[in-house]
Amino acid sequence: MDMTLNAFTLSLLTGLQLGSIYVLIALGLTLIFGTLGVVNFAHGALYLIAIYLAVSINNALGFGLALILVPPILFVIGILLERGLIQRFYNRPHTDQILVTFGLAIVLQELLKWIFGANNIPFAIPSWGNGIIMLHDYLPFLEGFVVYPKWRLILVVVSIVTVAAVFALLHLTRFGLVIRAGMRDAEMLQFMGVNINRRFMIVFGLGAMIAGIAGVFGGPVTQVSPEVGMQLLVPSFLIVVIGGMGSLGGAVLAGILIGMAQSFTAPYIYINTIIIYLITVIILLVRPRGLLGAKGVFE
Amino acid sequence: MNESKVDAPQTFFSCRELNAFYGESYVVQGVSFDIPEGEIVALLGRNGAGKTSTLRAIARASEPGLTSGEIWLNGQALHEMKAFEAARSGVQIVCEDRRIIPGVTVEENLILAQIAEPIGWTLEKIYSHFPKLEERRKQEASSLSGGEQQMLALARALARDVKLLLLDEPYEGLAPVIVQEIERMLREVKSMGITTIIVEQNAVAALKLADHAIIIDSGEIVFTGTAQEVLENQALREEYLAV
Numbered sequence: 001m002d003m004t005l006n007a008f009t010l011s012l013l014t015g016l017q018l019g020s021i022y023v024l025i026a027l028g029l030t031l032i033f034g035t036l037g038v039v040n041f042a043h044g045a046l047y048l049i050a051i052y053l054a055v056s057i058n059n060a061l062g063f064g065l066a067l068i069l070v071p072p073i074l075f076v077i078g079i080l081l082e083r084g085l086i087q088r089f090y091n092r093p094h095t096d097q098i099l100v101t102f103g104l105a106i107v108l109q110e111l112l113k114w115i116f117g118a119n120n121i122p123f124a125i126p127s128w129g130n131g132i133i134m135l136h137d138y139l140p141f142l143e144g145f146v147v148y149p150k151w152r153l154i155l156v157v158v159s160i161v162t163v164a165a166v167f168a169l170l171h172l173t174r175f176g177l178v179i180r181a182g183m184r185d186a187e188m189l190q191f192m193g194v195n196i197n198r199r200f201m202i203v204f205g206l207g208a209m210i211a212g213i214a215g216v217f218g219g220p221v222t223q224v225s226p227e228v229g230m231q232l233l234v235p236s237f238l239i240v241v242i243g244g245m246g247s248l249g250g251a252v253l254a255g256i257l258i259g260m261a262q263s264f265t266a267p268y269i270y271i272n273t274i275i276i277y278l279i280t281v282i283i284l285l286v287r288p289r290g291l292l293g294a295k296g297v298f299e
Numbered sequence: 300m301n302e303s304k305v306d307a308p309q310t311f312f313s314c315r316e317l318n319a320f321y322g323e324s325y326v327v328q329g330v331s332f333d334i335p336e337g338e339i340v341a342l343l344g345r346n347g348a349g350k351t352s353t354l355r356a357i358a359r360a361s362e363p364g365l366t367s368g369e370i371w372l373n374g375q376a377l378h379e380m381k382a383f384e385a386a387r388s389g390v391q392i393v394c395e396d397r398r399i400i401p402g403v404t405v406e407e408n409l410i411l412a413q414i415a416e417p418i419g420w421t422l423e424k425i426y427s428h429f430p431k432l433e434e435r436r437k438q439e440a441s442s443l444s445g446g447e448q449q450m451l452a453l454a455r456a457l458a459r460d461v462k463l464l465l466l467d468e469p470y471e472g473l474a475p476v477i478v479q480e481i482e483r484m485l486r487e488v489k490s491m492g493i494t495t496i497i498v499e500q501n502a503v504a505a506l507k508l509a510d511h512a513i514i515i516d517s518g519e520i521v522f523t524g525t526a527q528e529v530l531e532n533q534a535l536r537e538e539y540l541a542v
Contacts, residue, residue, distance in 0.1 A: 091361075174410075174414065177403065177407055177410065177411065178411065178414060180402060180403060181400045181402075181403055181407070181411050184400050184401050184402050184403075185398055185400050185401075187360065187361075187382070187398075188394070188398040188400060189383075189400075189411065190381070190382035190383040190386065191358060191360075191382055191383075191386055191391070191392050191394075191398075192386060192411055192412045192414070192415070192455065192459065193383050193386035193387045193412075193414070193415030193416075193459060194383055194411070194414050194415050195383045195415070196383070294402075
């Protein structure tokens with residue numbers, strides 16, 4: 001593979017940007033699986049709701065309001081979804097959970113198609129995020145004129161900040177301690193007087209809220225069309241599996257890995273379309289519980 | 300939270316006609332017994348007799364499911380509660396396999412026990428009674444030895460305002476020297492007057508600690524009497540306990 005330093009840097013940034021979207025979606029997915037044990041195939045649809053809400057609010061009232069409103073709205077939608085539907089499937093087999101959430105995802109997708117139409121809706125990037133970054137000004141080793149879209153770099157930063165916030169919440173707060181403990185032994189927490197189901201409901205809302213953040217910043221990049229949810233769900237689910245079901249660190253690691261793999265194989269179309277599955281097979285053959293999966297989870 | 304009911308029994312703790320099941324099999328059948336405040340009862344029986352299931356039913360675990368019966372603690376209807384509500388009413392279970400939360404430290408295990416009110420011993424008091432836990436407070440809890448894990452499980456129960464202590468196989472898998480240490484701690488718990496139900500394969504050890512004994516077989520109570528009666532009745536022990 002003959003690659004210049006310029007091309008390498010651009011592929012690296014594209015990999016990071018692709019990985020950022022995957023990480024934001026996979027983070028919510030693995031958080032929900034790790035706490036509630038539910039494989040939520042409707043998570044892609046939550047992202048879909050987020051991008052449609054974001055584009056509607058953005059086009060009518062501006063990006064600032066979209067940013068303020070969409071994540072909390074998704075939080076509420078997540079809570080309603082958990083209380084209204086998902087909680088009835090906690091004690092059912094994973095296949096039932098997959099079927100019901102997958103069914104819900106299709107219903108939501110078709111509903112959005114009915115409301116907004118099947119075509120892509122343009123998502124205008126706010127003026128402060130528009131334009132390009134002159135990479136050669138910051139990275140002296142680059143040769144000539146090398147640029148990268150500013151919004152895509154903003155997306156990477158948002159992803160890093162979100163991941164850091166989630167990790168801080170889980171590792172630096174009492175709420176996080178309860179959630180981490182509940183992920184390991186929810187029943188024992190109840191024996192200690194903790195209403196763990198109420199906290200897990202909040203986690204479901206948080207997972208949906210992260211999809212909301214992803215939607216606000218990812219919408220202009222992934223486009224706004226009804227198929228986007230499913231297109232992102234499959235790689236995001238595989239990222240959760242590769243990272244280790246329920247492992248947040250694993251989801252971040254695997255998200256970046258898959259983003260990079262897709263970016264670096266972009267010139268080679270035949271490998272590019274199968275790379276994510278190839279990586280999944282190899283990792284699961286070598287390490288069946290995923291990169292950072294805990295023993296006993298989903299085994 | 301459930302309030303006291305007019306039909307609450309006068310006894311501190313009471314089980315009435317408990318029936319609980321796993322899947323389609325009933326593991327607890329018509330179990331009824333009372334415990335006055337401050338007494339220790341040894342719940343004995345062979346493997347699979349329904350001892351752990353009875354404790355879990357009292358702690359209001361989701362499994363085994365309770366189909367009928369009443370459980371009362373100090374006038375509170377535990378049978379109408381979920382596990383976390385029963386725990387807030389004073390039920391504390393020290394599980395058979397200790398159920399130390401992995402991935403967090405010894406101290407975090409204790410902090411977790413004090414997230415919900417009402418709480419019991421402070422961390423300082425726990426550490427003064429269990430100095431080994433203070434030495435290892437920053438250590439990952441699952442890396443403790445079996446005996447230390449048992450201490451932590453017991454300390455975690457005392458970190459809550461415990462009114463009914465359910466001990467499931469506290470001596471299981473421990474070396475004799477560690478068993479002696481746990482025995483010493485349980486005698487201390489007894490001196491505090493905490494009402495306790497102890498399930499233990501080592502029947503003699505449990506009986507030495509207990510005031511009364513209940514023998515359970517195939518989910519049904521087959522004997523109720525004093526601990527001394529069981530200790531003195533070898534035929535009874537051979538028939539139901541095979542010790």
